[in-house]
Amino acid sequence: MSVVYPLLVALLVTGLAAYMRWRLPVYFIALLGALALTWVLGGHVATTLTLLVIGALAAVVLLVAPLRKSIISAPALRIFAKILPPLSETERVALEAGTVGFEGELFSGRPNWDMLFAQPKPELTADEQAFLDGPVEDVCRMTNDWEITHIRADLSPEIWDYIKRNKFFGMIVPKEYGGLGFTALANHKVIQKLASVSSVLSSTVGVPNSLGPAELLMHYGTKEQKDYYLPRLADGREVPCFGLTGPWAGSDATSIPDYGVVTRGEWNGEQVLGVKLTFDKRYITLAPVSTLIGLAFRMYDPDGLLGQTKDIGITLALVPRDTAGVEIGRRHFPLNSPFQNGPIHGREVFVPLSQLIGGPEFAGKGWQMLVECLSIGRSITLPSTASGGAKLAAVVTGSYARIRKQFGLSIGRFEGVEEALGRIAGHAYTISALAEASAAAVTRGELPAVPSTISKYHCTEMARQVGQDAMDIHGGKGIILGPRNYLGRAWQAAPIAITVEGANIMTRTLMIFGQGAILCHPWVLKEMKATQITDPRERLDTFDAALFGHIGMAISNAVRSFWMALTGSRFGAAPGDAYTRRYFRRLNRYSAALALVADSSMSLLGGKLKFKENLSGRLGDVLSHLYIASAVLKRFHDEGTPEADKPLLAWSFHNSCFEIEKAMSNALRNFPVRWAGYLLWILVFPLGRRAQYPSDRLSHKAASLLMTPNESRDRMGRGVHTTPHANNPAGRIISYLEAVVLAEPVERKFVKALKNSDIEALDFAAQLDEGVREGWITAEERDQLRALREMTIDTIAVDDFDTEELRSAGYARFAALNSQAAANDSNPMLSSPATDTDIGRNIA
Numbered sequence: 001m002s003v004v005y006p007l008l009v010a011l012l013v014t015g016l017a018a019y020m021r022w023r024l025p026v027y028f029i030a031l032l033g034a035l036a037l038t039w040v041l042g043g044h045v046a047t048t049l050t051l052l053v054i055g056a057l058a059a060v061v062l063l064v065a066p067l068r069k070s071i072i073s074a075p076a077l078r079i080f081a082k083i084l085p086p087l088s089e090t091e092r093v094a095l096e097a098g099t100v101g102f103e104g105e106l107f108s109g110r111p112n113w114d115m116l117f118a119q120p121k122p123e124l125t126a127d128e129q130a131f132l133d134g135p136v137e138d139v140c141r142m143t144n145d146w147e148i149t150h151i152r153a154d155l156s157p158e159i160w161d162y163i164k165r166n167k168f169f170g171m172i173v174p175k176e177y178g179g180l181g182f183t184a185l186a187n188h189k190v191i192q193k194l195a196s197v198s199s200v201l202s203s204t205v206g207v208p209n210s211l212g213p214a215e216l217l218m219h220y221g222t223k224e225q226k227d228y229y230l231p232r233l234a235d236g237r238e239v240p241c242f243g244l245t246g247p248w249a250g251s252d253a254t255s256i257p258d259y260g261v262v263t264r265g266e267w268n269g270e271q272v273l274g275v276k277l278t279f280d281k282r283y284i285t286l287a288p289v290s291t292l293i294g295l296a297f298r299m300y301d302p303d304g305l306l307g308q309t310k311d312i313g314i315t316l317a318l319v320p321r322d323t324a325g326v327e328i329g330r331r332h333f334p335l336n337s338p339f340q341n342g343p344i345h346g347r348e349v350f351v352p353l354s355q356l357i358g359g360p361e362f363a364g365k366g367w368q369m370l371v372e373c374l375s376i377g378r379s380i381t382l383p384s385t386a387s388g389g390a391k392l393a394a395v396v397t398g399s400y401a402r403i404r405k406q407f408g409l410s411i412g413r414f415e416g417v418e419e420a421l422g423r424i425a426g427h428a429y430t431i432s433a434l435a436e437a438s439a440a441a442v443t444r445g446e447l448p449a450v451p452s453t454i455s456k457y458h459c460t461e462m463a464r465q466v467g468q469d470a471m472d473i474h475g476g477k478g479i480i481l482g483p484r485n486y487l488g489r490a491w492q493a494a495p496i497a498i499t500v501e502g503a504n505i506m507t508r509t510l511m512i513f514g515q516g517a518i519l520c521h522p523w524v525l526k527e528m529k530a531t532q533i534t535d536p537r538e539r540l541d542t543f544d545a546a547l548f549g550h551i552g553m554a555i556s557n558a559v560r561s562f563w564m565a566l567t568g569s570r571f572g573a574a575p576g577d578a579y580t581r582r583y584f585r586r587l588n589r590y591s592a593a594l595a596l597v598a599d600s601s602m603s604l605l606g607g608k609l610k611f612k613e614n615l616s617g618r619l620g621d622v623l624s625h626l627y628i629a630s631a632v633l634k635r636f637h638d639e640g641t642p643e644a645d646k647p648l649l650a651w652s653f654h655n656s657c658f659e660i661e662k663a664m665s666n667a668l669r670n671f672p673v674r675w676a677g678y679l680l681w682i683l684v685f686p687l688g689r690r691a692q693y694p695s696d697r698l699s700h701k702a703a704s705l706l707m708t709p710n711e712s713r714d715r716m717g718r719g720v721h722t723t724p725h726a727n728n729p730a731g732r733i734i735s736y737l738e739a740v741v742l743a744e745p746v747e748r749k750f751v752k753a754l755k756n757s758d759i760e761a762l763d764f765a766a767q768l769d770e771g772v773r774e775g776w777i778t779a780e781e782r783d784q785l786r787a788l789r790e791m792t793i794d795t796i797a798v799d800d801f802d803t804e805e806l807r808s809a810g811y812a813r814f815a816a817l818n819s820q821a822a823a824n825d826s827n828p829m830l831s832s833p834a835t836d837t838d839i840g841r842n843i844a
């Protein structure tokens with residue numbers, strides 16, 4: 001027999017063992033057994049014997065624990081400890097602040113889908129649903145976004161009063177403290193609906209229910225702090241804000257130079273121990289109207305009043321607005337979305353230690369507290385805002401594209417528009433599934449560090465694309481601002497969501513994969529932790545177990561990735577039904593590829609990986625789209641696999657696969673270690689890149705869903721404010737669709753008859769009357785066409801203004817200052833001189 005057969009047998013058994021992840025003893029028994037059988041059956045003697053000897057030797061080395069540890073694990077431990085990238089304090093805190101849910105499975109290369117399906121279907125309680133149908137619907141009806149964004153530059157006093165009275169600010173505050181005690185899911189649904197009418201309204205409600213005093217007090221507050229502040233925050237007696245960012249520290253928030261010095265001072269007429277704060281913050285949402293400032297600063301104790309430590313670290317305090325030395329009240333103007341946002345300054349502001357959040361024991365733990373709470377807020381406010389905006393844009397743009405006609409056709413029938421509309425449908429479907437998934441994770445009690453960054457980044461980026469496509473489809477109707485414009489302000493505001501709660505470039509290139517690779521990886525964190533164990537025996541044992549788990553997984557992923565790519569992921573166990581099973585198999589393949597490339601990157605680049613932001617960003621994209629596709633599939637199954645939604649599911653899924661392969665191929669083509677990039681390419685793309693962007697046929701189907709009344713479109717519009725009324729032009733346009741579609745055949749009949757006639761009437765009403773007289777249409781059909789005309793006019797109409805109405809209220813002041821400014825060559829419009837509060841201790 002040929003020399004090839006024994007080699008082939010060894011290769012097959014090894015491949016099978018790796019693919020199926022057999023345990024080492026099982027593998028060696030199978031390998032040696034198969035080789036022995038090959039020998040008996042007449043296999044090439046020398047080759048078979050050589051392989052048997054090599055196999056037996058490997059079995060001894062790997063299965064005899066003391067031998068394995070001394071030959072392999074102990075030297076590996078020494079190397080590992082040496083090359084292990086030093087974790088900064090910030091990274092350590094970030095890694096310890098999150099929990100790992102289903103996303104961890106995506107890093108394993110063989111996701112346990114049962115874990116995804118074991119998650120309960122997200123559902124609201126009766127109270128929460130009643131709140132959405134009652135106060136939330138009411139406040140949406142009260143909201144006129146033009147009045148807010150152009151006339152008042154603020155919510156109306158009635159809306160402020162209504163949201164406070166109805167405890168919108170206390171959604172997350174437990175009932176025993178007078179709040180609504182809602183789940184994160186309910187919080188998500190409320191913000192989603194508010195965002196569909198006004199981003200000013202949704203951010204005003206979102207901030208107190210996100211990272212800020214209430215959330216921090218619930219987790220760390222002392223009993224006195226909770227008893228006093230939570231009821232006041234719940235009913236709006238206190239309006240909170242949270243000040244972290246300043247001119248010198250934006251993305252690098254741990255470098256805040258704001259400081260507090262431990263000292264004695266006067267508080268409520270008594271001499272007490274406290275901190276004297278000096279700070280300079282900007283971009284702080286709700287600051288101009290806030291009564292209670294949550295403040296992050298660095299605490300110092302130069303006189304040792306609290307102990308030996310002089311630099312105590314980042315600390316959080318509650319500073320009442322009226323505390324002496326606090327300067328607050330002016331406003332920033334964020335992209336024509338005038339939610340309350342502005343700077344806060346303070347110089348030598350004294351607060352007692354009892355105002356530190358959590359009291360003196362939590363001094364210095366501020367960063368950890370923030371990071372732990374951030375994953376909660378980041379899972380909800382911005383993804384939900386994106387979801388509300390995208391859902392509304394999808395249903396209203398579908399109606400608009402059907403009602404608006406050019407060249408005698410609904411504009412949505414033109415392929416160019418249809419492509420954009422299909423993209424809107426697919427993205428809106430994806431965003432809503434993703435936003436719900438991250439809110440559901442918080443509802444289950446997770447601290448979803450990685451999913452929250454994925455959700456924040458991708459929901460806001462996709463919503464920006466939805467806004468852009470919707471604007472393009474609306475043409476001039478989207479551009480001309482005024483009470484009839486329901487898109488322009490949301491489109492303007494899109495970059496705000498991209499920038500806040502961690503600007504997106506950094507979220508993508510530093511955080512998603514950076515945290516995910518270590519936090520979600522089944523073995524890396526265990527290996528890292530093993531190196532820290534002080535007892536040498538325990539250290540080696542723990543490291544040995546993690547190392548061999550890791551090596552086994554890496555080999556398995558190489559084989560799985562290669563095999564599944566070669567076979568087009570057609571085989572293998574996967575959940576789902578006949579329709580979705582192939583999707584899960586594709587995700588199995590990409591999961592193996594991600595795990596393989598992530599492992600290779602970490603082992604080849606070590607600590608340098610965190611500076612390779614392009615690689616990290618691309619692998620983050622792969623992880624994100626694996627998570628996104630899983631969330632979308634889960635939602636599809638939770639909703640009972642509705643046939644009508646299949647085009648949306650398919651669009652979303654193929655888009656994710658396309659993005660995964662694009663990101664992975666860019667990662668490998670630019671892989672910092674060239675030879676490894678080529679090798680990995682063979683294992684990941686043996687047949688090249690195959691995933692395609694959603695096809696034109698799919699785009700057509702997805703776009704058509706938005707342009708006709710159907711259950712899928714209804715589901716898309718669920719959860720946003722579509723009630724037609726005077727303040728809601730989008731709701732009116734959405735409500736017209738059914739009548740418009742019914743009138744279309746009559747319209748076609750009438751237009752055809754009109755073209756073939758020789759009547760001279762140019763006036764539409766006269767033409768209709770003529771049509772009835774000529775018998776082209778009935779009197780009822782005339783009424784139907786009149787109604788169609790009215791609905792079309794309401795749909796396409798835009799606003800116009802007198803110059804006086806458009807001028808800013810500051811115009812008179814400007815005109816007065818302008819001549820004076822011309823004389824001394826200054827700019828009269830500089831809102832305030834740039835200040836320097838002389839904070840500089842920590843600035844490099």
Ligand SMILES: Cc1cc2nc3c(=O)[nH]c(=O)nc-3n(C[C@H](O)[C@H](O)[C@H](O)COP(=O)(O)OP(=O)(O)OC[C@H]3O[C@@H](n4cnc5c(N)ncnc54)[C@H](O)[C@@H]3O)c2cc1C
Pocket residue numbers: 242243244245249250251252282283284285286334341496499500501502503504505506507509510613
């Ligand atoms: C409207 C608005 C509301 C806000 N509300 C609040 C609030 O209530 N409380 C609060 O404390 N803060 C608030 N912020 C601050 C917000 O979180 C910061 O703007 C944000 O963290 C970015 O800081 P920066 O704007 O100074 O940008 P910079 O830090 O200057 O960053 C500029 C760009 O560089 C990128 N970048 C920076 N470092 C890296 C890196 N290492 N790798 C890759 N890219 C990097 C960023 O992603 C960004 O694209 C708000 C901001 C805005 C605009």
